[in-house]
Amino acid sequence: MFRSVASHSLLRRKTTPVSSMLLRLSHTATAVEASDRFRVVIVGTGWAGYKLLINGKERRDDIERALGKPVDFVVISERNHFLYTPLLASTTVGTLEFRSITEPVRESSFRHEQDFVLASVQSIDTESKQVQCQSTLSTDLNYKIDYDMLVVACGSVPSTFGLPGVTEHAFFLKEVHHAREIRRRILENFELATQPGVSEATQRQLLHFIVVGGGPTGIEFCAELYDFVNEDLTRLYPQVGQIMSLIDAGEILSMFNASLRERAMRKIENRQSMRIIKHNCTEVKSNAVVLDTGEEIPCGLVVWTAGVGPNTLTKTLPWAKSKRGNILTNQFCQVGLHPPCLKYFLVLSSEILCFGVSLEFKSI
Amino acid sequence: MFRSVASHSLLRRKTTPVSSMLLRLSHTATAVEASDRFRVVIVGTGWAGYKLLINGKERRDDIERALGKPVDFVVISERNHFLYTPLLASTTVGTLEFRSITEPVRESSFRHEQDFVLASVQSIDTESKQVQCQSTLSTDLNYKIDYDMLVVACGSVPSTFGLPGVTEHAFFLKEVHHAREIRRRILENFELATQPGVSEATQRQLLHFIVVGGGPTGIEFCAELYDFVNEDLTRLYPQVGQIMSLIDAGEILSMFNASLRERAMRKIENRQSMRIIKHNCTEVKSNAVVLDTGEEIPCGLVVWTAGVGPNTLTKTLPWAKSKRGNILTNQFCQVGLHPPCLKYFLVLSSEILCFGVSLEFKSI
Numbered sequence: 030m031f032r033s034v035a036s037h038s039l040l041r042r043k044t045t046p047v048s049s050m051l052l053r054l055s056h057t058a059t060a061v062e063a064s065d066r067f068r069v070v071i072v073g074t075g076w077a078g079y080k081l082l083i084n085g086k087e088r089r090d091d092i093e094r095a096l097g098k099p100v101d102f103v104v105i106s107e108r109n110h111f112l113y114t115p116l117l118a119s120t121t122v123g124t125l126e127f128r129s130i131t132e133p134v135r136e137s138s139f140r141h142e143q144d145f146v147l148a149s150v151q152s153i154d155t156e157s158k159q160v161q162c163q164s165t166l167s168t169d170l171n172y173k174i175d176y177d178m179l180v181v182a183c184g185s186v187p188s189t190f191g192l193p194g195v196t197e198h199a200f201f202l203k204e205v206h207h208a209r210e211i212r213r214r215i216l217e218n219f220e221l222a223t224q225p226g227v228s229e230a231t232q233r234q235l236l237h238f239i240v241v242g243g244g245p246t247g248i249e250f251c252a253e254l255y256d257f258v259n260e261d262l263t264r265l266y267p268q269v270g271q272i273m274s275l276i277d278a279g280e281i282l283s284m285f286n287a288s289l290r291e292r293a294m295r296k297i298e299n300r301q302s303m304r305i306i307k308h309n310c311t312e313v314k315s316n317a318v319v320l321d322t323g324e325e326i327p328c329g330l331v332v333w334t335a336g337v338g339p340n341t342l343t344k345t346l347p348w349a350k351s352k353r354g355n356i357l358t359n360q361f362c363q364v365g366l367h368p369p370c371l372k373y374f375l376v377l378s379s380e381i382l383c384f385g386v387s388l389e390f391k392s393i
Numbered sequence: 394m395f396r397s398v399a400s401h402s403l404l405r406r407k408t409t410p411v412s413s414m415l416l417r418l419s420h421t422a423t424a425v426e427a428s429d430r431f432r433v434v435i436v437g438t439g440w441a442g443y444k445l446l447i448n449g450k451e452r453r454d455d456i457e458r459a460l461g462k463p464v465d466f467v468v469i470s471e472r473n474h475f476l477y478t479p480l481l482a483s484t485t486v487g488t489l490e491f492r493s494i495t496e497p498v499r500e501s502s503f504r505h506e507q508d509f510v511l512a513s514v515q516s517i518d519t520e521s522k523q524v525q526c527q528s529t530l531s532t533d534l535n536y537k538i539d540y541d542m543l544v545v546a547c548g549s550v551p552s553t554f555g556l557p558g559v560t561e562h563a564f565f566l567k568e569v570h571h572a573r574e575i576r577r578r579i580l581e582n583f584e585l586a587t588q589p590g591v592s593e594a595t596q597r598q599l600l601h602f603i604v605v606g607g608g609p610t611g612i613e614f615c616a617e618l619y620d621f622v623n624e625d626l627t628r629l630y631p632q633v634g635q636i637m638s639l640i641d642a643g644e645i646l647s648m649f650n651a652s653l654r655e656r657a658m659r660k661i662e663n664r665q666s667m668r669i670i671k672h673n674c675t676e677v678k679s680n681a682v683v684l685d686t687g688e689e690i691p692c693g694l695v696v697w698t699a700g701v702g703p704n705t706l707t708k709t710l711p712w713a714k715s716k717r718g719n720i721l722t723n724q725f726c727q728v729g730l731h732p733p734c735l736k737y738f739l740v741l742s743s744e745i746l747c748f749g750v751s752l753e754f755k756s757i
């Protein structure tokens with residue numbers, strides 16, 4: 030049913046020693062847990078959660094030996110697959126098939142079929158050690174799942190910075206369905222632009238593609254889209270011209286070193302049908318973006334890759350947070366449940382860990 | 394962008410000599426057409442329409458020589474691809490990727506990019522030789538397209554026989570999006586059936602899959618689904634049981650010979666989790682089907698493959714029709730515009746042809 034990606038090579042990219050962390054924490058967990066099984070509940074199937082699942086299972090024997098009881102890994106996630114995000118941009122233009130960059134979580138040989146739960150986490154009760162879930166398939170279906178150790182690796186969501194129209198009119202690029210929507214929109218715009226009765230102004234608007242945000246996702250998408258329209262679509266639609274704009278007031282690829290940034294800039298500047306707009310975007314409309322100069326640029330597609338922020342679960346958890354809203358942890362990814370008592374991290378709450386982009390470290 | 398199927402072998406399956414028919418009819422068309430180009434408008438991108446397009450282009454030189462003027466092939470269709478329907482059932486279970494069984498029509502090297510029009514035909518004006526279209530992408534966009542010769546190959550739609558609930562609750566299997574919806578439903582039902590708090594009765598209902606109609610599509614889908622659940626899904630969901638029912642009051646595969654029918658029946662009867670219900674279905678509900686005995690069978694998926702009938706365009710065309718509602722033609726696929734005057738076929742309307750399942754022959 031699912032085509033596998035080369036999971037081994039992919040999954041070796043992150044090297045957090047998560048399974049050894051389980052070993053290290055086990056004595057605390059067993060101290061308060063008398064059940065004859067030990068349940069590790071992982072929230073999320075992104076890089077952090079999926080990596081923990083795979084590593085944990087690989088070292089399950091060691092962990093069980095150390096704990097002296099069987100360990101079950103239970104995964105709660107709103108999606109049933111791990112997504113190889115660096116290749117997501119390639120699927121928007123058909124270079125890769127969507128199925129080639131996902132790995133179904135159920136393939137990861139759970140002990141019980143109930144050990145994968147397609148649901149969103151609504152709240153966490155750290156007293157009774159329960160996670161309140163709502164089924165992704167039916168909002169009527171709500172249930173609690175017990176844990177002995179909880180790993181919060183719920184990831185992030187695209188950040189709109191509260192700007193009007195972004196959620197309604199822009200396309201994000203973070204999940205498979207986003208890529209599918211972008212691909213459909215690009216093709217629809219080319220079809221629409223060539224239909225009888227479409228004015229030249231509408232044609233120009235439809236075929237102006239705007240990317241907001243010059244980080245790795247935005248730049249990667251720009252490159253894929255540029256190749257797609259210039260190598261494939263111009264052959265199929267030779268009589269219409271399309272342009273691309275990248276909106277970023279700062280420096281593109283700001284997290285990379287100067288020589289790489291300059292090389293990327295040179296490459297972009299050599300592209301005739303592409304330009305960089307050094308302004309901030311203040312609003313997205315259904316057929317235009319508005320800049321901080323007040324200028325309105327008509328366009329047919331806005332892909333919003335301007336950054337990520339905490340998701341609903343992270344926002345609602347009553348735990349210590351950083352300024353950005355991420356969950357604060359110590360260097361062992363342990364969560365401080367009592368904000369003023371960060372020094373009690375290990376003692377109080379070693380059964381709750383947080384992995385991935387939703388955390389920030391704070392030495393204690 | 395698109396992955397090609399082996400189009401040559403696929404397209405040789407139907408052997409209607411369409412391009413030679415164009416040659417045969419050309420003298421009539423030129424007699425009433427003074428333009429310096431000749432425009433063949435093809436409605437539909439199914440087996441008949443797509444085959445005509447490919448064959449016509451292959452023999453365009455001959456046709457142009459005979460006509461004494463350039464020939465443009467213009468295609469109007471609500472979908473931008475040809476679909477290899479015999480493999481559609483395989484995509485519902487992931488054996489094949491959707492993209493592997495489609496061939497994009499735009500890849501077929503049109504002379505002008507406007508020669509493919511993503512639209513539905515609303516009406517045909519045979520006096521002014523114009524087709525009234527509505528864009529598939531925008532209902533506001535309506536336009537007329539002139540033709541010198543018109544080929545109506547608009548296909549058919551699934552027939553519900555007017556039974557209540559079929560359109561609302563059953564899944565058809567005729568287009569790519571149908572297969573995608575079926576696949577999603579199967580997987581969702583297995584996920585839902587294994588979630589906490591789901592009763593055994595609901596579990597049984599969710600995992601009872603019903604196929605209505607024992608024609609080739611229904612039987613092929615049954616086979617694919619049976620293999621999928623018994624080879625793949627029982628491994629992923631070992632603790633739940635699923636069953637399949639095929640509802641057909643008549644004989645399965647009735648258009649094939651007796652030995653083939655018997656062999657298929659034997660194979661189905663040997664399948665433990667599958668049964669054939671020899672009744673008619675009278676209603677489809679959101680979670681059950683009703684038989685002509687009044688019995689209500691709870692189920693989680695109904696795939697409706699009980700036959701096809703004329704689509705909206707065929708229904709609204711004011712031409713001579715058969716009892717089934719198909720367009721009547723003579724043996725050259727020519728349409729009789731004046732129902733009482735079938736003998737005038739060749740003289741009056743040789744510029745309109747009808748191909749594919751939407752026609753029935755009538756010798757004149």
